[in-house]
Amino acid sequence: MDPEAYKAYLKQQYSHEVRPLQSVNDVISAFQKKLDIVETELSESESIFLKMAMINYIYVHIKNPITSNLGNFNFISYEVVNNEKSEPYYKHMRISSGNERILVIIEPQLNEITSNCEELKVDMFIERGIDTSHVKQATDEYFAYLMLFDSRNENH
Numbered sequence: 001m002d003p004e005a006y007k008a009y010l011k012q013q014y015s016h017e018v019r020p021l022q023s024v025n026d027v028i029s030a031f032q033k034k035l036d037i038v039e040t041e042l043s044e045s046e047s048i049f050l051k052m053a054m055i056n057y058i059y060v061h062i063k064n065p066i067t068s069n070l071g072n073f074n075f076i077s078y079e080v081v082n083n084e085k086s087e088p089y090y091k092h093m094r095i096s097s098g099n100e101r102i103l104v105i106i107e108p109q110l111n112e113i114t115s116n117c118e119e120l121k122v123d124m125f126i127e128r129g130i131d132t133s134h135v136k137q138a139t140d141e142y143f144a145y146l147m148l149f150d151s152r153n154e155n156h
Contacts, residue, residue, distance in 0.1 A: 010146035011138075017149055019129035024106040024113040027128045028078065035089075036081035037104065046103060050075060053105050053114050078104040080120065092119045122148050 001009070031037055042050055054073065080086045080102040089102055093116075102117045104124070113128060115121040126148050134142040 007138075007143055010143060010150065014146045014149040017126075018135055018145070019127065021111075021129045021131045022127075024108055024111050024128065027113055027124050028104070028106060030127055031104075031124065035085045036083060037078045038081060040077050040079040040103075042077050042103070046077075049103060049116050050077070050105060053107075053112075056114070072109065073107055074109060076106050076108070078106075080104065080115075080117070089117050089120050093117050119152075122152050126152065 028037065053075070080089060082090050082101065086102065093100075093102065102115065102120060104113065104115045104120070106113045111128075113121075113124050115124060125145070130142060130145045133139075134145070
């Protein structure tokens with residue numbers, strides 16, 4: 001499918017599901033109604049994931065004055081409790097040992113959220129929404145957001 005046809009397909013298929021941008025704290029609250037998510041500390045091995053997230057945040061927000069001082073970051077870590085509610089996400093990650101867990105990390109000032117579970121990350125990005133200016137202007141960010149719906153449907 002050529003790019004323009006794919007964009008037209010995405011708009012036709014998913015534009016009714018677009019959500020306005022909300023804060024990462026609102027996303028966590030929404031997911032706490034669906035899953036058991038609790039604030040947690042990271043283990044030494046999990047802190048590598050946080051360091052990678054920090055690098056990504058710095059790169060994405062390089063022009064933001066807050067990133068000039070890493071001390072300004074306020075990362076909050078959450079664990080998705082492994083139970084019936086979260087079973088689909090744990091199955092996708094093929095986690096079988098009790099030592100591994102699904103993490104969600106937010107940085108509220110930058111309104112960023114990530115997870116070590118790709119399926120959960122996609123669902124959270126969809127829940128978070130997109131700035132309406134991207135929708136009105138049909139930006140690349142808008143089509144990337146619509147692609148998340150397509151990706152989610154392929155994986156379910």
